[in-house]
Amino acid sequence: MKRSFGHALLDTYTCHVVAKRLQRYLDGEVDGATKLRVERHLETCRTCGIDVETYTRIKAALARGVTDVSHAEVKSQQVV
Amino acid sequence: MNAESVAPESDAQMFNRYVTPEIGVLLRVARTMTSSRSDAEDLVQETMLRAFRSIRGFDGEHARAWLLTIMRNANINRARRTPVADSLDEPELLLERTPSDPAVLAERSEFDEAVRHAADELPAPFRGVVALVDLDGLTYADAAAVLDVPIGTVMSRLHRGRRRIKQHLIERGLAPRKAART
């Protein structure tokens, strides 16, 4: 269902649309209206919520790698 | 009127304004683009030198993307001088940053380990984008400048890379399986 609840100024996204926008949303690469629509969908959809949690944890785990740089072993692996 | 208040900035002032704040980001990205810390530092030095030389022609817009493009080109020159390197247009980007401190290693959760393992296993084009965006914290536009590819390519590689990482986690029971979509 693309439209729902009648009262909304913004269309409500379907799971399919949210899935397409989700990565950009998590990376802060969507405009305000898109952000709002994704968030509105996430308020009620557990399925997409699970995806958000998983991807957020993945991003956080990768970002933690950055702190290793300060005391990183110099890796002598050659670029092949 | 004070003539000095409207005097154009000196090269050094422009450098301090546009380049100096980006050094941390440049170092992180250089660490992703090169195989060792010393190579990364050399690359950033070369980038800063080139930036200083061309600062007059810089329009003040998108300093980070401008610097990343300079760095990308400097890295291509560097790779040409290094006989082991090839694939100049798509330099191998590294995720491996093994901490030497055992306490740091021990702190890492199974989840983090699985994520990093899966990321390291990604095909090079996916791994590169994941490294630039998730490790180095670049925007899509800046990652596109580093790789000299369209933003759409950055997005599709990033999404496919992350999906593979997620799949790896699901297979190891570290992430919930996808439920039916509504």
Ligand SMILES: [Zn+2]
């Ligand atoms: Zn949903």
